Amino acid sequence: xxxxxxxxxxxxxxxxxxxxxxxxxxxxxxxxxxxxxxxxxxxxxxxxxxxxxxxxxxxxxxxxxxxxxxxxxxxxxxxxxxxxxxxxxxxxxxxxxxxxxxxxxxxxxxxxxxxxxxxxxxxxxxxxxxxxxxxxxxxxxxxxxxxxxxxxxxxxxxxxxxxxxxxxxxxxxxxxxxxxxxxxxxxxxxxxxxxxxxxxxxxxxxxxxxxxxxxxxxxxxxxxxxxxxxxxxxxxxxxxxxxxxxxxxxxxxxxxxxxxxxxxxxxxxxxxxxxxxxxxxxxxxxxxxxxxxxxxxxxxxxxxxxxxxxxxxxxxxxxxxxxxxxxxxxxxxxxxxxxxxxxxxxxxxxxxxxxxxxxxxxxxxxxxxxxxxxxxxxxxxxxxxxxxxxxxxxxxxxxxxxxxxxxxxxxxxxxxxxxxxxxxxxxxxxxxxxxxxxxxxxxxxxxxxxxxxxxxxxxxxxxxxxxxxxxxxxxxxxx
Amino acid sequence: xxxxxxxxxxxxxxxxxxxxxxxxxxxxxxxxxxxxxxxxxxxxxxxxxxxxxxxxxxxxxxxxxxxxxxxxxxxxxxxxxxxxxxxxxxxxxxxxxxxxxxxxxxxxxxxxxxxxxxxxxxxxxxxxxxxxxxxxxxxxxxxxxxxxxxxxxxxxxxxxxxxxxxxxxxxxxxxxxxxxxxxxxxxxxxxxxxxxxxxxxxxxxxxxxxxxxxxxxxxxxxxxxxxxxxxxxxxxxxxxxxxxxxxxxxxxxxxxxxxxxxxxxxxxxxxxxxxxxxxxxxxxxxxxxxxxxxxxxxxxxxxxxxxxxxxxxxxxxxxxxxxxxxxxxxxxxxxxxxxxx
Numbered sequence: 001x002x003x004x005x006x007x008x009x010x011x012x013x014x015x016x017x018x019x020x021x022x023x024x025x026x027x028x029x030x031x032x033x034x035x036x037x038x039x040x041x042x043x044x045x046x047x048x049x050x051x052x053x054x055x056x057x058x059x060x061x062x063x064x065x066x067x068x069x070x071x072x073x074x075x076x077x078x079x080x081x082x083x084x085x086x087x088x089x090x091x092x093x094x095x096x097x098x099x100x101x102x103x104x105x106x107x108x109x110x111x112x113x114x115x116x117x118x119x120x121x122x123x124x125x126x127x128x129x130x131x132x133x134x135x136x137x138x139x140x141x142x143x144x145x146x147x148x149x150x151x152x153x154x155x156x157x158x159x160x161x162x163x164x165x166x167x168x169x170x171x172x173x174x175x176x177x178x179x180x181x182x183x184x185x186x187x188x189x190x191x192x193x194x195x196x197x198x199x200x201x202x203x204x205x206x207x208x209x210x211x212x213x214x215x216x217x218x219x220x221x222x223x224x225x226x227x228x229x230x231x232x233x234x235x236x237x238x239x240x241x242x243x244x245x246x247x248x249x250x251x252x253x254x255x256x257x258x259x260x261x262x263x264x265x266x267x268x269x270x271x272x273x274x275x276x277x278x279x280x281x282x283x284x285x286x287x288x289x290x291x292x293x294x295x296x297x298x299x300x301x302x303x304x305x306x307x308x309x310x311x312x313x314x315x316x317x318x319x320x321x322x323x324x325x326x327x328x329x330x331x332x333x334x335x336x337x338x339x340x341x342x343x344x345x346x347x348x349x350x351x352x353x354x355x356x357x358x359x360x361x362x363x364x365x366x367x368x369x370x371x372x373x374x375x376x377x378x379x380x381x382x383x384x385x386x387x388x389x390x391x392x393x394x395x396x397x398x399x400x401x402x403x404x405x406x407x408x409x410x411x412x413x414x415x416x417x418x419x420x421x422x423x424x425x426x427x428x429x430x431x432x433x434x435x436x437x438x439x440x441x442x443x444x445x446x447x448x449x450x451x452x453x454x455x456x457x458x459x460x461x462x463x464x465x466x467x468x469x470x471x472x473x474x475x476x477x478x479x
Numbered sequence: 480x481x482x483x484x485x486x487x488x489x490x491x492x493x494x495x496x497x498x499x500x501x502x503x504x505x506x507x508x509x510x511x512x513x514x515x516x517x518x519x520x521x522x523x524x525x526x527x528x529x530x531x532x533x534x535x536x537x538x539x540x541x542x543x544x545x546x547x548x549x550x551x552x553x554x555x556x557x558x559x560x561x562x563x564x565x566x567x568x569x570x571x572x573x574x575x576x577x578x579x580x581x582x583x584x585x586x587x588x589x590x591x592x593x594x595x596x597x598x599x600x601x602x603x604x605x606x607x608x609x610x611x612x613x614x615x616x617x618x619x620x621x622x623x624x625x626x627x628x629x630x631x632x633x634x635x636x637x638x639x640x641x642x643x644x645x646x647x648x649x650x651x652x653x654x655x656x657x658x659x660x661x662x663x664x665x666x667x668x669x670x671x672x673x674x675x676x677x678x679x680x681x682x683x684x685x686x687x688x689x690x691x692x693x694x695x696x697x698x699x700x701x702x703x704x705x706x707x708x709x710x711x712x713x714x715x716x717x718x719x720x721x722x723x724x725x726x727x728x729x730x731x732x733x734x735x736x737x738x739x740x741x742x743x744x745x746x747x748x749x750x751x752x753x754x755x756x757x758x759x760x761x762x763x764x765x766x767x768x769x770x771x772x773x774x775x776x777x778x779x780x781x782x783x784x785x786x787x788x789x790x791x792x793x794x795x796x797x798x799x800x801x802x803x804x805x806x807x808x809x810x811x812x813x814x815x816x817x818x819x820x
Contacts, residue, residue, distance in 0.1 A: 052600065053593050053600070055596050221482075229582055238585040242584075247484060250486065265484055286806065302816070
């Protein structure tokens with residue numbers, strides 16, 4: 001079915017040339033060729049139906065019907081060889097280590113500012129910098145326990161970090177569900193290819209959470225705090241809670257008394273020690289942050305400051321997601337670890353630096369401009385694909401608030417053979433979001449979420465904007 | 480898990496109630512549609528007289544009157560099955576069951592969630608109405624099969640822990656209520672008090688529909704042959720020890736599950752829900768059907784429905800309602816605490 005596939009000049013994950021498959025895809029290709037187009041179509045329909053029935057869905061905001069959609073799943077897996085994965089793993093662990101050192105420094109001595117590596121102005125103007133947490137001791141000094149770093153590959157196939165998601169990254173449930181679906185659908189492919197498993201993620205996550213339990217608590221009660229059923233990632237919250245065997249709670253299930261957190265149960269109030277919160281800082285506690293938040297728990301932050309409850313991720317990690325801070329991550333790696341970054345950043349220009357701004361404004365039609373504190377593909381200008389009017393709107397925005405914008409060259413993400421209907425396959429752009437856990441030691445479940453831009457030519461992989469996903473296979477070997 | 484969030488207990492309870500409600504609604508429509516097929520052609524007034532008691536039995540007749548000009552087969556079935564404005568319609572019950580299930584999907588077996596989700600997706604698709612229009616009995620059968628699957632899963636692969644007991648309480652409370660309501664449908668054919676001496680052919684047909692609506696027809700016939708008399712029907716549906724939809728049976732199981740939840744021995748109580756259910760059970764255990772007809776069947780059933788509601792309220796106060804604090808008040812409490820520090 002893959003005959004006649006053309007990478008069209010992009011770096012393709014599977015095909016080095018239209019006729020030559022990369023070594024780590026060969027076994028898969030040989031097995032996949034034995035599947036007939038009819039069989040493929042039938043399997044595909046079965047998988048979609050199973051996802052809908054199981055409710056493996058995300059909610060679409062702004063739809064009055066409360067519509068739930070399945071996150072489109074493409075049956076051709078993305079494959080990564082052992083050596084390549086080992087490289088990525090080293091790079092990601094280096095990065096999370098530096099980020100956690102940075103956050104600890106930032107909320108304590110701020111040496112990196114005093115030593116002039118990052119200008120104070122950028123910290124003070126960072127929207128998610130929580131002054132209230134300066135000098136607050138947090139368990140084991142770990143700020144980011146769960147990180148979902150987005151990786152991409154450029155035209156020459158080299159890997160780059162696109163962004164770090166150090167607040168409440170989502171998507172890991174799809175990693176686990178996609179794998180289940182693939183195993184059910186094509187068991188024979190697994191038997192003969194040698195794919196590293198991913199299903200221990202929930203256990204690793206639970207260990208990471210137990211690791212930060214308040215001192216002296218022998219058998220900590222861990223809960224997952226969700227904004228509720230209308231949150232787009234609610235399926236993921238229930239999925240992870242079930243896999244870890246912990247309670248999933250909403251804000252209204254929790255109560256704080258004497259700076260201790262309790263949950264309301266049928267047997268009265270029971271203490272809670274660790275909260276895996278899937279709610280942003282702003283909504284955690286209406287007595288400290290947004291007063292209009294009905295999702296949070298009044299008093300939670302005082303319990304956290306008192307050391308009676310631990311939060312993952314910690315409060316204030318959003319500052320590391322600021323795209324201006326991203327620019328400084330390679331410098332952080334150098335400063336804290338005295339190493340060069342293993343996986344580089346995408347070249348980035350800061351609009352508030354005068355020479356960079358001049359360059360950005362002169363080259364808007366060639367660059368990608370991003371707001372510093374947006375995510376999910378919002379607040380973005382893709383210069384080469386935008387109209388004059390759109391470009392002028394962004395020019396105005398940048399001139400008005402340069403601190404809030406960065407620019408990067410347009411990277412033509414690598415492509416991957418993807419089903420486009422009628423058992424036909426074309427190249428679609430992909431990225432990769434591995435999930436890094438930072439507990440007693442950093443752990444990365446091999447692979448991650450491969451997102452794919454299903455629209456032809458599109459570079460936007462977000463689920464809210466026409467993205468889909470693939471199972472990601474990390475092989476035991478290199479072929 | 481030994482800990483059960485109050486909110487989760489509440490969701491499991493309502494999940495079971497809504498599934499049971501959907502099942503009963505499907506059954507009552509099914510039985511009465513079939514019955515009408517066997518009747519000779521009725522004029523509009525007769526049809527209204529036939530359907531109105533069914534709407535009344537749901538307690539939603541006033542709401543019905545504001546939405547539809549008159550009770551015809553079409554308007555009543557629309558109201559009972561598809562009308563989302565009716566919070567107790569089949570469609571609403573399925574949506575509510577699914578909404579509750581979604582909140583606790585990590586606490587129930589995956590196949591239970593999938594079955595409820597499947598039914599919900601069926602209702603949301605065009606297929607539901609197409610099937611209803613082309614083959615109403617197949618449509619209702621689908622709903623009933625789903626409800627049976629739910630009950631089956633709750634017995635076959637759900638651990639009989641606290642959560643399961645909340646499911647049982649919801650199911651038996653709803654079922655007890657529905658049985659009394661179905662039994663009340665033909666009360667207009669009875670004297671206010673006492674047992675009627677004779678029963679007309681048409682009334683007997685009505686009473687057999689009551690039995691069928693409770694899935695009790697075969698069991699009743701095995702016991703009493705084909706003689707259908709309201710005294711026997713009421714006795715069977717209220718006081719049978721062995722029929723799983725009789726009032727006594729439901730209250731017995733409800734009471735047992737309440738005691739499982741608290742661990743309190745029979746004939747003792749630790750909260751109002753147990754006290755009220757224990758008292759009702761004891762009364763049913765020592766009641767005769769003649770006494771019930773002396774009170775008047777309709778008045779008696781009214782009283783029972785009230786008492787079932789009181790059990791539900793007491794349950795809520797005991798397990799669920801550790802007052803969901805008012806957020807503004809709670810913010811003040813926390814600010815005072817923080818200032819003391």
